[in-house]
Amino acid sequence: MDFKSILSFTVTERFLRYVTIDTQSDPSSHTCPSTEKQKNLGRLLVAELLEMGIEDAHLDDFGYVYATIAGNSKKENVPVICFCSHMDTSPDCSGESVKPIIHKNYTGEDIVLPDDTTQVLRMKDHPDLKNQIINDVITASGTTLLGADNKAGLAEIMDACHHLMKHPEIKHGTIKILFTPDEEIGRGVDKVDINKIAAFACYTIDGESAGNMENETFSADGARLTINGISAHPGFAKGKMQSAIKIAGQIIAALPLELSPEGTSGMQGFIHPVNMEGHVEKATVDFIIRDFEDDVLKSHAAVIDKIAKEILKEYPDSTFSLDIQPQYRNMKSVLAQHPQIVDYGLEAIHRTGMEAKLCSIRGGTDGSRLSFMGLPTPNIFAGEHAFHGKQEWVSVQDMQKAVETILHLSMIWEENA
Numbered sequence: 448m449d450f451k452s453i454l455s456f457t458v459t460e461r462f463l464r465y466v467t468i469d470t471q472s473d474p475s476s477h478t479c480p481s482t483e484k485q486k487n488l489g490r491l492l493v494a495e496l497l498e499m500g501i502e503d504a505h506l507d508d509f510g511y512v513y514a515t516i517a518g519n520s521k522k523e524n525v526p527v528i529c530f531c532s533h534m535d536t537s538p539d540c541s542g543e544s545v546k547p548i549i550h551k552n553y554t555g556e557d558i559v560l561p562d563d564t565t566q567v568l569r570m571k572d573h574p575d576l577k578n579q580i581i582n583d584v585i586t587a588s589g590t591t592l593l594g595a596d597n598k599a600g601l602a603e604i605m606d607a608c609h610h611l612m613k614h615p616e617i618k619h620g621t622i623k624i625l626f627t628p629d630e631e632i633g634r635g636v637d638k639v640d641i642n643k644i645a646a647f648a649c650y651t652i653d654g655e656s657a658g659n660m661e662n663e664t665f666s667a668d669g670a671r672l673t674i675n676g677i678s679a680h681p682g683f684a685k686g687k688m689q690s691a692i693k694i695a696g697q698i699i700a701a702l703p704l705e706l707s708p709e710g711t712s713g714m715q716g717f718i719h720p721v722n723m724e725g726h727v728e729k730a731t732v733d734f735i736i737r738d739f740e741d742d743v744l745k746s747h748a749a750v751i752d753k754i755a756k757e758i759l760k761e762y763p764d765s766t767f768s769l770d771i772q773p774q775y776r777n778m779k780s781v782l783a784q785h786p787q788i789v790d791y792g793l794e795a796i797h798r799t800g801m802e803a804k805l806c807s808i809r810g811g812t813d814g815s816r817l818s819f820m821g822l823p824t825p826n827i828f829a830g831e832h833a834f835h836g837k838q839e840w841v842s843v844q845d846m847q848k849a850v851e852t853i854l855h856l857s858m859i860w861e862e863n864a
Contacts, residue, residue: 450851453614458846462585462602463547465491466594471542472535472632479638480510480535480628488534488601492626495605499612504624509638510534512626516611518619518861525620525864526647530607530853531813531824532600533630533653536592537835546588549843553584558840560589566837573840575656575832583843595841596834600652601626603829603846607853619857620864625649627813633667633774635813641820648788650856651814654828656804657845658796661826662782662789663807664815665716666741667774670734670748672698672755675766678728689762691730695723699732701754706747714739714807718747739777739807775811778818778825785823791863792827795856799848827852 468488473481480486489506496504496514504514512534518525536542550558553576558568566589570576576584587593604624611617623644627635630653654661676691699720704710711717716738723732736747748771755767782789789805796803814824830845 450854454610454851456606456847456850457609458602458606458850459843461605462595462598462841462846465598465601466545466547469543469545470535470594471538472629474538474632479634481632481634482535485510485534485628489626489628492534492601492605496608496624499609501608501612507640510628511639512624513640513643514608514624516608516619516622516624518621519615520618520620520861520864522620522861522864525861527621527623527645528857528860529623529625529644529646529649529822530604531625531627531649531651531817532604532829533597533627533635533813534601535628535631536594536596536598537631539835540592540837541590542592542594545591545594547593548586548588550584550586553579553582555580558584558586560586560837563589563837568838568840573833573838578657579842579844582845584840585843586840587837589837592834592836593839593841595829595831595839597630597653597829597831599831599841599846599849600829603652603849603853606850607857610850610854611857617854617858618861620861622857630813633811636816636820639817641822644822646822648785649814649817649822649824650792651812651824651826652829652849652853653812653831654808654826655830655832657828657830657848658801659804659806659828660789660792660796661806661808663739663779664775664777664811665737665739665809666744666777667811668736668744668748669772669774670736670751671770671772672732672734672751673768673770674725674730676728676730676762677764688727689765690727691765692725692727694758694762694765695725695730695732697758698751698755699723701758703750706750716740716743716747718750735774737809741776775815776819778815778823781818781823782825787863788823789825791856791859792825795852795859796827798855799851801848
């Protein structure tokens with residue numbers, strides 16, 4: 448189907464509306480959602496879905512939005528599919544009072560953000576800008592992130608829902624919608640009701656460059672290193688004190704650069720200290736450990752253990768422990784069992800006129816865990832770039848292509864039923 452004659456995009460207006468709502472998640476919170484303000488966006492999304500005529504749209508107590516678009520196909524065996532994006536933004540950068548700016552008809556020049564002119568988007572730092580010539584690029588004003596991660600995905604799914612409800616000539620099976628809280632802090636599906644979704648396949652709309660689809664994520668563990676030192680009065684500490692903080696610092700400093708985020712790329716994994724707390728007697732260091740191969744995760748953890756043992760030889764009265772906790776696993780092994788899920792996604796991208804590219808993510812998505820909960824979930828581009836920072840951006844045209852991709856994907860599942 449040629450959508451050119453029927454599409455009247457609302458994705459930009461929706462996106463500009465959503466990013467002004469602060470939905471930053473909080474890793475130190477133990478509630479779900481981690482911040483109540485995420486529900487403010489959830490309530491708006493539900494109201495807009497209900498206005499479209501999607502009658503079962505609702506927000507649950509945990510901050511999840513669920514909705515169902517009934518199938519309109521004459522075929523009875525069309526598999527149920529789901530589209531998913533997350534509502535929260537990263538704790539790494541403020542999402543309060545976001546001021547989105549549309550830079551129309553981009554011609555390749557540096558983009559200076561007006562509220563902090565030290566924030567400049569240059570093509571050499573953002574190479575995908577070369578694909579945005581004559582497009583309309585959206586940024587924040589320089590003091591906050593933009594929130595394209597993942598409000599671009601939200602707006603794209605919402606616009607696709609709008610078109611599906613408005614145009615019954617687009618044939619599709621039953622489609623489920625899932626919007627999650629707390630994805631940025633690794634808890635995006637902690638309280639999801641998988642039975643309420645009851646789909647055969649799902650697609651997160653949370654990727655970067657237009658045309659990209661990802662069927663592989665990092666596998667992830669968390670590690671907590673605990674150092675038990677020896678405390679003594681600092682005025683009388685010679686030969687007695689063994690500072691847990693200093694020991695922890697030595698261990699961090701001894702981590703090899705080639706196993707750090709700043710020293711790796713592509714398919715290389717890393718060990719990354721993300722938090723340190725303590726005092727002379729006791730200190731803890733939290734790490735995230737990432738790799739595409741599960742077995743290699745174990746060898747990364749062994750590096751921490753080996754370094755700690757070597758350092759502690761200098762402190763015979765001090766001890767350490769290392770606790771490893773699994774976080775999520777590479778979804779590729781699950782998706783390999785259902786190749787049509789990825790194949791249909793690539794075909795949908797191709798039908799929009801783009802070159803479809805299958806990639807790996809140096810990170811994770813809600814799909815990583817959903818796949819191992821019985822809902823195979825690859826990731827499709829949303830057009831978001833430079834996420835988690837003040838130079839985050841997205842283009843209007845890439846968001847529109849994502850809407851088209853969702854619509855084609857809905858049709859492809861119906862065609863092949």
